Amino acid sequence: MQQLPDIEFSEALIRRYDKLSPRYTSYPTADRFHGEFTEADYFNYLEQRTADANKNPPLSIYIHVPFCESLCYFCACNKIITQDHSRTTEYLRYLAKEIELVAARIGPDRRTAQLHFGGGTPTFLTPDELRQLMALLRTHFNFLPDAELGIEIDPRTVSDGTMAMLGELGFNRTSFGVQDFDAAVQQSVNRIQPYEMVEEAVTASRQAGFESINADLIYGLPKQSLESFNRTLDRVIELSPERIALYNYAHLPSRFKAQRLIIEADLPSAELRLQIFLMSVRRLLEAGYIYIGLDHFSKPEDELNKARLDKTLHRNFQGYTTRADCDLIGFGVSAIGKVGHSYSQSVRTVKAYYEHLDAGRLPVEKGFALTADDVLRRQVIMELMCSGPVDFAAVNVAHGIDFVSYFADELSQLKTYEDAGLITVDAHSIHVTPKGRMFVRAVGMVFDKHLAQSTAKFSKLI
Structure with a gap:
């Protein structure tokens, strides 16, 4: 030991x-959600927040942007692969409808402590569209002065000025999908992003004043070896992000079609996967990172570790978080929310999403009343x-x-x-x-x- x-x-x-x-x-867990939980149930839980405004927790808002320009073979997220950026115009119009419907039921207390943009690729949206969406959210929700505003970023979508623009919009936390820096691994999963690309994005984030930067890594991908992943860790430790998420790749091609494009013979054995994990944990701890739990590591001074130490750490659909007392409101296709003693999840296709909102209904597909x-x-x-x-x-x-x-x-x-x-x-x-x-x-x-x-x-x- x-x-x-x-x-x-x-x-x-x-x-x-x-x-x-x-x-x-x-x-x-989400597999227990069922279709008997309806829009009416969700509205009831939303409206209960107005019963006693003094006892309402602040809000955490999640926005799902499903669009990606290219397909990453390992991905299990709900996404739409397209290079037609005009599709976002319609999606934003329907997001506005959903936001307005929900805000009307919450009442005047809309203190918001957390915002997270996920996907898909949130930076598939143009700078003007991101400004439009943030203006809409600020119209309907009251962001607290110390609110955490986070966004997931595909480094391949970052151009000159992207991070500065996001900083101007108020974002102060970001997460970069690194996965692996090895060229053969990247080729095998159709995600080519050289180290220099990620380094430039991280540097730009720091220059823009981002308070916390996360790097996502995945072990168990095709073509990985102890030596190759060790080199990836060298590079990640060199980047020195405040947080690192070390995910175990789950190969489920029967559920996720994209994973059928992965050559199974290239996947590391169970024993090699375990050795990569053990090596990774040792290296991150020796580099000064603190083990937060499950996949998450952070620097000692990061808020995530401070929350762990003072027992305010919480876990929700985005993983570990410092904001333990929030109701989570999800917007967009497949988004999940937690309001009071309930969970709800939206429909998974944009077609169904648009049809619900055209009828003046929230796109609730299923949920659970605890x-x-x-x-x-x-x-x-x-x-x-x-x-x-x-x-x-x-x-x-x-x-x-x-x-x-x-x-x-x-x-x-x-x-x-x-x-x-x-x-x-x-x-x-x-x-x-x-x-x-x-x-x-x-x-x-x-x-x-x-x-x-x-x-x-x-x-x-x-």
């Missing part, structure tokens, strides 16, 4: 507990996912239960993880140990009451 700052990890334990598991960006038991279990699972202690007394007060009796079966099931040193359990709390921080998904599964009914294909822990 090797011990490095803030975390212990053992290859033997990883091999033992590398099981299929939900990622818990929500609880219940029971009191769901809300309770969500709190416990999310506290585990953020490596925070589960304090029985605090849960008892919040939910009117006796934790030890309510979760007697679950506490019994935790014994195997306690014996392995992944958690400690006493009469008052559950603590995730440094050794257990990589296995919180497995521990969270113990409290997942819906898991037995799930038919989803989950990814492995590593």
Whole structure:
């Protein structure tokens, strides 16, 4: 076993507990969403926010821009591949309709602490379209002075002035899709972006005043080797982003057509994938990054690590976040939202999206209304996912239960993880140990009451 700052990890334990598991960006997980949750249900939850404005949490807004100029073979996102940029004009017109419909139901309290543009490729939009969209959002929502405004960026779409323009619009956080710098790997997944291209974009971001820069990496891609990914890590560490996301590629060609273009014989073996992961974690920790949880690493001074230390870290559909108390409003095709004790998701095609809004209806396709038991279990699972202690007394007060009796079966099931040193359990709390921080998904599964009914294909822990 090797011990490095803030975390212990053992290859033997990883091999033992590398099981299929939900990622818990929500609880219940998105596979439990159903079509009986309708627009009327979503409106009811939106309108409940106006009942007591003093108790309303601030908002987090997600905008989904589905367009991309070219197809990345590994991608599992909801996207539209086109080089016809005129399609965005119509999409923005319908986004405006949706934003206006939702804003009208929320009431006057629209304090907004967070904004995230995802995709697709948000910078598929022209500078004028981005200005138009931001002006629309500022018309309908009151962004707090310290609001986090983030945008995902494909480095291939960055031109002179792009990052400065985004900074002028108020964006202060960005995430670059790096994946891998090796030329053979890039060729195999149809995403060619030399190191110099990413370096210029990162430099421009810093010059534009961006407070936090994230780099996404993916291990398990075709043509990868320990040596090639080690060179990629050299380059990423040289770029010195505030945050790094290290994702495990999930090859599911039966679900995602683009992945059928990948030559399966070029994929690294399970053993090689594990060794790439272990090497990557060691290198990032040795470079001074802090393990936040699951795929996420950050510099010690980054807000993500500060939130982890002061126990305000949260997890939502964008991953780990510093804003724990927000309602999430999603706009655009396939966007997911969380309002009060509910989740909702929009239709996945622009055709259906436009048809709903033409009829004056929100494009809600499915969702989920949480029971009191769901809300309770969500709190416990999310506290585990953020490596925070589960304090029985605090849960008892919040939910009117006796934790030890309510979760007697679950506490019994935790014994195997306690014996392995992944958690400690006493009469008052559950603590995730440094050794257990990589296995919180497995521990969270113990409290997942819906898991037995799930038919989803989950990814492995590593």
